[in-house]
Amino acid sequence: MNPSHIRNFAIIAHIDHGKSTLADRIMEQTQTVNDRQSKAQLLDDLQVEQAHGVTVKSRTVRNYYRADDGQEYEYNFIDTPGHVDFTYEVSKSLAASDGAILLVDATQGVQAQTVANLRLAQDNHLVVIPVVNKIDAAAADVDRTIAQIRELSPEFADVPVLKISAKTGLNVHDVMEAIHTTIPAPVGDAKAPLKALVFDSQYDAFKGIIAYVRLVDGQLKANDNLVLMANQQAVAANEIGIFAPARVTAKQLGVGDVGYVVTGLKDPQALRVGDTLTLAANPTETALPGYEPAQSMVFAGFYPQGDHYHDLQLAVEKLALNDTSFHYRPENSEALGAGFRCGFLGIFHLQIIRERLHDEYGLDVLTTAPNVTYRVHLKNTEDPVIVNNPIKFPDYSKIDFVEEPLAKATITTTSESLGPVMKLADQHRGTLQDMNNQGDLVVLNYELPFAEIAYDFFNALKSVSHGYATLTTALAGYDLADVVKIEVHVNYARVDALSFVVHREDAPRVAQELVHKLKFVIPRKLYPMPVQSVVEGKALARVDVPPLRKNAAANGEKKSASKKAAQLRRQSANKRQAAHSDIELPQEVFNAVLDLEK
Numbered sequence: 281m282n283p284s285h286i287r288n289f290a291i292i293a294h295i296d297h298g299k300s301t302l303a304d305r306i307m308e309q310t311q312t313v314n315d316r317q318s319k320a321q322l323l324d325d326l327q328v329e330q331a332h333g334v335t336v337k338s339r340t341v342r343n344y345y346r347a348d349d350g351q352e353y354e355y356n357f358i359d360t361p362g363h364v365d366f367t368y369e370v371s372k373s374l375a376a377s378d379g380a381i382l383l384v385d386a387t388q389g390v391q392a393q394t395v396a397n398l399r400l401a402q403d404n405h406l407v408v409i410p411v412v413n414k415i416d417a418a419a420a421d422v423d424r425t426i427a428q429i430r431e432l433s434p435e436f437a438d439v440p441v442l443k444i445s446a447k448t449g450l451n452v453h454d455v456m457e458a459i460h461t462t463i464p465a466p467v468g469d470a471k472a473p474l475k476a477l478v479f480d481s482q483y484d485a486f487k488g489i490i491a492y493v494r495l496v497d498g499q500l501k502a503n504d505n506l507v508l509m510a511n512q513q514a515v516a517a518n519e520i521g522i523f524a525p526a527r528v529t530a531k532q533l534g535v536g537d538v539g540y541v542v543t544g545l546k547d548p549q550a551l552r553v554g555d556t557l558t559l560a561a562n563p564t565e566t567a568l569p570g571y572e573p574a575q576s577m578v579f580a581g582f583y584p585q586g587d588h589y590h591d592l593q594l595a596v597e598k599l600a601l602n603d604t605s606f607h608y609r610p611e612n613s614e615a616l617g618a619g620f621r622c623g624f625l626g627i628f629h630l631q632i633i634r635e636r637l638h639d640e641y642g643l644d645v646l647t648t649a650p651n652v653t654y655r656v657h658l659k660n661t662e663d664p665v666i667v668n669n670p671i672k673f674p675d676y677s678k679i680d681f682v683e684e685p686l687a688k689a690t691i692t693t694t695s696e697s698l699g700p701v702m703k704l705a706d707q708h709r710g711t712l713q714d715m716n717n718q719g720d721l722v723v724l725n726y727e728l729p730f731a732e733i734a735y736d737f738f739n740a741l742k743s744v745s746h747g748y749a750t751l752t753t754a755l756a757g758y759d760l761a762d763v764v765k766i767e768v769h770v771n772y773a774r775v776d777a778l779s780f781v782v783h784r785e786d787a788p789r790v791a792q793e794l795v796h797k798l799k800f801v802i803p804r805k806l807y808p809m810p811v812q813s814v815v816e817g818k819a820l821a822r823v824d825v826p827p828l829r830k831n832a833a834a835n836g837e838k839k840s841a842s843k844k845a846a847q848l849r850r851q852s853a854n855k856r857q858a859a860h861s862d863i864e865l866p867q868e869v870f871n872a873v874l875d876l877e878k
């Protein structure tokens with residue numbers, strides 16, 4: 281299609297404000313999907329997405345729209361995730377778009393993520409169409425929401441704000457029209473050498489790596505010989521096509537088109553999102569700017585259960601290709617053997633990756649307690665040691681001082697919950713930087729240690745604010761931290777995979793809580809086993825895991841024969857387990873560490 285009739289746009293919004301619902305309506309109105317395909321949510325097809333009701337991966341779909349002016353337009357839209365952990369996915373989608381629809385729920389008004397996503401869109405110089413959604417809902421306050429939108433940015437001061445219900449379809453037609461009248465057509469040179477941005481990728485079991493591309497200049501034809509500019513990797517365009525929303529093959533893609541290339545590459549490391557694809561025979565001179573790689577904020581160990589190391593290796597490689605903000609590298613633990621140290625954008629991201637391993641690869645992994653990256657300065661050395669695995673935390677006698685990452689956290693909340701929210705931030709060592717009002721909401725800027733928000737801060741925030749407060753975070757640098765490593769010894773032997781780092785003042789309390797939790801989850805042996813929390817060489821807390829029950833056959837209690845037999849069976853099962861390895865570490869043991877109030 282002529283580029284003047286193409287529109288590439290993203291839909292951005294706060295979580296649950298209705299992006300996926302609007303995407304479904306757009307596909308219906310353009311007959312991209314027929315009724316038979318029309319499930320409740322067409323786009324959120326990952327199992328994790330349906331389970332949590334949130335979008336995790338961005339999606340791309342091409343639609344053809346016959347506009348009121350009689351012309352046909354090609355609408356490529358990219359549905360984006362709304363959860364704070366997935367901002368990186370949003371910025372990738374925006375780099376492939378020329379405009380964005382900013383959706384605001386009329387029952388909730390402007391929220392923190394609305395503001396954050398609008399900033400991202402403005403950073404990418406996108407034209408933004410403001411839209412109020414859910415006007416059908418009883419609790420909708422349309423006028424207030426419009427007033428809030430106008431306050432958000434001078435560019436909204438006197439543009440029309442559309443009022444729709446994505447659920448009923450009311451006024452969605454106005455959005456369809458605004459897209460071609462407001463968002464600019466892509467600009468590019470069809471005669472120049474091919475220049476295509478790889479903005480996402482996916483691993484297909486049969487076809488290998490599939491690159492999602494947006495063409496900037498030139499043309500791309502099936503069977504072209506291509507090259508990835510970052511590492512000069514050769515790529516054969518075995519198959520090219522578009523998303524409708526499933527993949528549909530095409531013969532050629534032109535300026536402004538969004539589509540896919542089946543690269544034939546099998547090694548998940550071979551392709552980096554953000555790279556530029558060009559023709560091998562006639563390459564473009566300069567690559568596109570690409571993106572900064574996402575920075576992992578939270579780390580945890582993944583270990584296979586049973587004999588599945590290689591399955592886990594393949595699975596994490598493929599997941600990392602599909603989700604470029606997920607990082608991994610091999611690591612070893614004395615207690616658990618070979619596994620991976622994985623980096624995530626946040627705890628919710630960790631949870632999603634675990635669930636995807638389960639749903640998409642049938643793998644259940646043991647997950648060690650998450651932690652942030654510490655900079656440990658040793659005595660008599662210049663450069664700090666970077667530690668993102670507590671096992672590697674240096675011995676306290678060698679440490680001069682430690683620094684931990686600080687987060688700049690922006691909390692948006694209602695004035696009613698201001699008190700409890702500030703108290704919570706205080707309890708988590710937050711320092712208030714500034715505070716201002718945005719309509720009926722209060723925006724608080726805090727600096728607080730990343731470790732404090734890495735665990736359950738978000739859930740606690742939701743609970744003290746009755747679900748209203750939202751949070752966005754960014755790395756603000758590093759700061760001195762008085763932290764210590766807690767080691768767990770079971771039966772006088774250190775279990776390395778259970779080590780974690782806490783603030784010194786919390787150590788005595790956490791050490792006590794931990795051993796009491798472990799008492800009930802460490803599998804029992806025939807003899808009592810001491811469990812100790814050790815900090816800087818001293819045992820701060822101890823409990824004894826009681827031995828397995830007395831021998832059922834030998835005890836003198838009067839019991840019916842069948843009860844005795846059942847008890848014997850249970851007991852021999854326990855014995856078999858105990859004989860297996862010295863100390864077994866089921867996930868519950870790690871959960872005891874995960875659930876601690878640190």
Ligand SMILES: Nc1nc2c(ncn2[C@@H]2O[C@H](COP(=O)(O)OP(=O)(O)OP(=O)(O)O)[C@@H](O)[C@H]2O)c(=O)[nH]1
Binds near residue numbers: 296297363414
């Ligand atoms: N009443 C009403 N409910 C709506 C409307 N649009 C969406 N919803 C509901 O709002 C909820 C969230 O909608 P989604 O489309 O899943 O929201 P989303 O923004 O895609 O959410 P994430 O993918 O999690 O970021 C769903 O229960 C929808 O049925 C609307 O116009 N009116």
